[in-house]
Amino acid sequence: MSHTYVLVGQPNSGKTTLYNWLTGSNYKTVNYPGSTIEYSMGSIDLKHGTNKSFVDTPGTYSLIPKSPDEIVTGKVLYDNEQTNKAHCILVIDGVHLERQMTLVFQMKQASIDFSIVVTMADLLKEQNTQIDFAALSKNIGVAVYVFNGQTSEGIDKLIAGLPLTVSEKPRKKISWTYLDFQRARIDAMEEVEKVTRKGNTNDIYGFTKKLDSWLLSKLGFVFFFGIMTLLFASLFWFSAPFSDLIEAGFSYVSTQIETAFPDSFLATFLSQGIVASFAAVLVFVPQILFLFLGLGFLESSGYLPRAAALIDHPLQKMGLGGRSFVPILSGFACAVPALMATRNISSKRDRFITSFIIPMMSCSARLPVYGLLLLFLFPDNAFLIGLVFAGLYFLSLFFGAVASLILSKFVKPSKDQFFMMELPLYRRPRIRIIIKQALSKTRSYITRAGPIIIFFAVLLWLGAQFPRVNSQAPELAESYIGQLGQVMEPVFKPMGVDWRVGVGLISAFAAREVFVSTMAVTFKVTADEEHQEKDLLQIMNQAKFADGTPIFTVGSVLGLIFFFMIALQCMTTVATQIRESGSAKFAWTQLIVLNLVAYVGAVVINQAYRLFFL
Amino acid sequence: MSIEFNRSYKIQKILKSDQNAEITDRLYDLGFVEGLEVIVEKRMPFGGPWIVSSTMIYVALRDEEFQRLELV
Numbered sequence: 001m002s003h004t005y006v007l008v009g010q011p012n013s014g015k016t017t018l019y020n021w022l023t024g025s026n027y028k029t030v031n032y033p034g035s036t037i038e039y040s041m042g043s044i045d046l047k048h049g050t051n052k053s054f055v056d057t058p059g060t061y062s063l064i065p066k067s068p069d070e071i072v073t074g075k076v077l078y079d080n081e082q083t084n085k086a087h088c089i090l091v092i093d094g095v096h097l098e099r100q101m102t103l104v105f106q107m108k109q110a111s112i113d114f115s116i117v118v119t120m121a122d123l124l125k126e127q128n129t130q131i132d133f134a135a136l137s138k139n140i141g142v143a144v145y146v147f148n149g150q151t152s153e154g155i156d157k158l159i160a161g162l163p164l165t166v167s168e169k170p171r172k173k174i175s176w177t178y179l180d181f182q183r184a185r186i187d188a189m190e191e192v193e194k195v196t197r198k199g200n201t202n203d204i205y206g207f208t209k210k211l212d213s214w215l216l217s218k219l220g221f222v223f224f225f226g227i228m229t230l231l232f233a234s235l236f237w238f239s240a241p242f243s244d245l246i247e248a249g250f251s252y253v254s255t256q257i258e259t260a261f262p263d264s265f266l267a268t269f270l271s272q273g274i275v276a277s278f279a280a281v282l283v284f285v286p287q288i289l290f291l292f293l294g295l296g297f298l299e300s301s302g303y304l305p306r307a308a309a310l311i312d313h314p315l316q317k318m319g320l321g322g323r324s325f326v327p328i329l330s331g332f333a334c335a336v337p338a339l340m341a342t343r344n345i346s347s348k349r350d351r352f353i354t355s356f357i358i359p360m361m362s363c364s365a366r367l368p369v370y371g372l373l374l375l376f377l378f379p380d381n382a383f384l385i386g387l388v389f390a391g392l393y394f395l396s397l398f399f400g401a402v403a404s405l406i407l408s409k410f411v412k413p414s415k416d417q418f419f420m421m422e423l424p425l426y427r428r429p430r431i432r433i434i435i436k437q438a439l440s441k442t443r444s445y446i447t448r449a450g451p452i453i454i455f456f457a458v459l460l461w462l463g464a465q466f467p468r469v470n471s472q473a474p475e476l477a478e479s480y481i482g483q484l485g486q487v488m489e490p491v492f493k494p495m496g497v498d499w500r501v502g503v504g505l506i507s508a509f510a511a512r513e514v515f516v517s518t519m520a521v522t523f524k525v526t527a528d529e530e531h532q533e534k535d536l537l538q539i540m541n542q543a544k545f546a547d548g549t550p551i552f553t554v555g556s557v558l559g560l561i562f563f564f565m566i567a568l569q570c571m572t573t574v575a576t577q578i579r580e581s582g583s584a585k586f587a588w589t590q591l592i593v594l595n596l597v598a599y600v601g602a603v604v605i606n607q608a609y610r611l612f613f614l
Numbered sequence: 615m616s617i618e619f620n621r622s623y624k625i626q627k628i629l630k631s632d633q634n635a636e637i638t639d640r641l642y643d644l645g646f647v648e649g650l651e652v653i654v655e656k657r658m659p660f661g662g663p664w665i666v667s668s669t670m671i672y673v674a675l676r677d678e679e680f681q682r683l684e685l686v
């Protein structure tokens with residue numbers, strides 16, 4: 001029979017770190033209170049045994065939940081049939097032992113059967129604090145284990161000591177008054193004092209406070225903008241050589257195919273359909289990898305809770321709060337986990353507004369699109385593109401701010417908001433883990449987009465080849481794709497683009513990055529013979545409407561950028577929004593509103609450019 | 615009372631308010647009780663949160679939250 005154990009504890013106490021060691025998983029650990037927002041279950045790593053599984057839960061300050069993520073933990077403890085009888089492992093941060101002991105008293109009162117794991121053993125040592133855990137265990141009547149999350153030292157003892165029986169005692173919901181808290185604090189202080197021997201303690205907060213005296217000073221905002229700009233601009237700077245390499249690789253493959261099989265239908269399809277599609281998207285994969293690396297670095301450093309505190313006040317003015325910051329920032333990677341991260345926001349109103357603007361953040365799927373369009377606007381100037389790139393990220397924050405300002409006028413402030421952000425110790429990022437996680441996210445980015453890219457490449461290619469005329473490929477205007485294009489053209493003409501870009505815009509509703517690959521295919525199959533060999537940017541430069549005016553002008557490209565900044569094209573986001581907000585109406589309204597604003601904005605930008613500059 | 619930075623205060627009382635009762639409850643959760651000694655480290659620029667530390671916590675509190683702590 002398999003035994004289940006539930007890890008509970010205060011935010012940032014090291015639950016997910018322990019869970020990863022126990023189960024051999026790779027869940028994200030972040031130096032931010034509130035990084036886990038959903039429970040997850042995993043079987044024990046076979047290294048350590050069999051027939052045991054563990055449940056990781058979102059951190060909770062008490063058994064009386066106050067935010068949606070804490071409610072998840074409450075459900076695991078009380079409601080979920082699979083887990084509500086399981087033995088619990090209370091994870092306590094050793095450095096804050098005295099304070100986190102409150103949960104010990106609450107768990108006892110609730111009749112929950114549990115053991116204690118004190119983590120951060122390495123920091124206790126560094127601090128020169130010696131705790132007699134055997135005595136503590138005896139005094140409070142609960143098994144206590146010590147664990148070092150950096151080395152996994154102590155894990156075997158813990159596993160060996162876990163009980164194989166479950167307590168049948170019914171669990172009680174508790175409610176505490178001030179007096180209960182006060183009594184618990186006094187008891188905790190006495191217990192901890194009895195068992196602690198402090199040598200001449202090292203203040204492990206020394207370095208943290210020194211760094212904070214800079215990062216949270218008057219200059220704090222300068223550092224904040226500096227760090228963010230560096231993060232976004234460096235995506236382009238660092239990745240440029242890798243992108244060039246990938247591009248060279250693909251064009252080599254494509255020439256090889258075409259010279260090996262000249263005039264073969266299949267070879268042309270492979271090189272100008274499939275290879276060109278992947279090349280168009282994959283040259284931007286290094287950017288995505290660097291984005292994940294940069295975010296991972298920031299997440300584990302401990303800077304994020306500080307940044308949240310710094311901008312809490314400005315954000316409040318827009319109807320958000322400091323706790324909106326981390327979800328918004330993760331929106332730069334992907335809106336789906338970012339929407340889930342809003343569970344850490346206690347205020348319903350803040351959570352609502354944050355959820356609305358998250359899909360407007362420049363997620364990684366938009367990155368190839370911006371990359372292509374910026375390369376068109378600023379050819380051969382990687383430094384400038386880097387800066388403009390960072391500018392686009394800030395611009396999406398600005399549009400988000402405008403949207404939340406508008407929304408905050410309609411939604412009344414709710415009474416349930418608090419900020420109260422614990423500032424954890426700064427920690428040296430564990431580079432190996434960050435690289436591993438960034439690589440695995442990049443891999444899943446490619447495997448998710450890959451099939452969609454192939455699908456559209458095949459579809460568009462066939463669409464251009466059929467219906468056959470005398471068993472030859474038809475004139476473009478007669479082909480299926482050409483006919484479809486003529487029907488669609490009036491919709492896209494006001495944006496200043498032709499039907500080929502329109503096909504790209506529609507395919508982007510399957511996945512935004514597919515815009516880039518469909519552009520590569522449609523422009524290649526529709527280009528004249530002599531242009532087909534050129535790369536997408538050159539073809540774009542020469543692309544013209546039937547009347548000879550160029551398609552890609554500063555106006556139409558800026559319009560496209562605006563369109564992609566605002567448009568909600570990701571159906572997974574809509575589904576997540578429905579699930580998290582519990583309101584399908586909200587999600588569908590958002591879908592319609594954002595796409596309308598995106599389209600109208602793009603039209604206005606293009607028309608204004610024509611009016612003033614042409 | 616004007617708050618001096620980097621100096622030790624004692625929490626005299628934790629004020630309640632009907633406006634937003636959860637703030638006080640959350641302060642309890644975080645371990646704030648009457649009689650606790652705290653140091654007000656600094657206030658973040660432009661009316662931002664206060665940073666309060668004690669032997670057991672290092673935390674940023676919004677002004678509205680900080681004002682619930684009656685310090686002497």
Ligand SMILES: Nc1nc2c(ncn2[C@@H]2O[C@H](COP(=O)(O)OP(=O)(O)OP(=O)(O)O)[C@@H](O)[C@H]2O)c(=O)[nH]1
Pocket residue numbers: 009010011012013014015016017018028029030031032033034035036037057058059060119120121122123147148149150300427
């Ligand atoms: N030095 C040290 N750091 C640790 C240890 N355990 C965890 N950490 C770090 O503490 C931070 C928080 O760890 P997590 O495992 O994400 O904490 P959590 O309890 O899951 O946090 P929430 O999901 O927010 O509730 C991360 O930066 C970890 O790297 C440890 O034993 N020693």
Ligand SMILES: [Mg+2]
Pocket residue numbers: 015016017029035036057058059
């Ligand atoms: Mg966690």
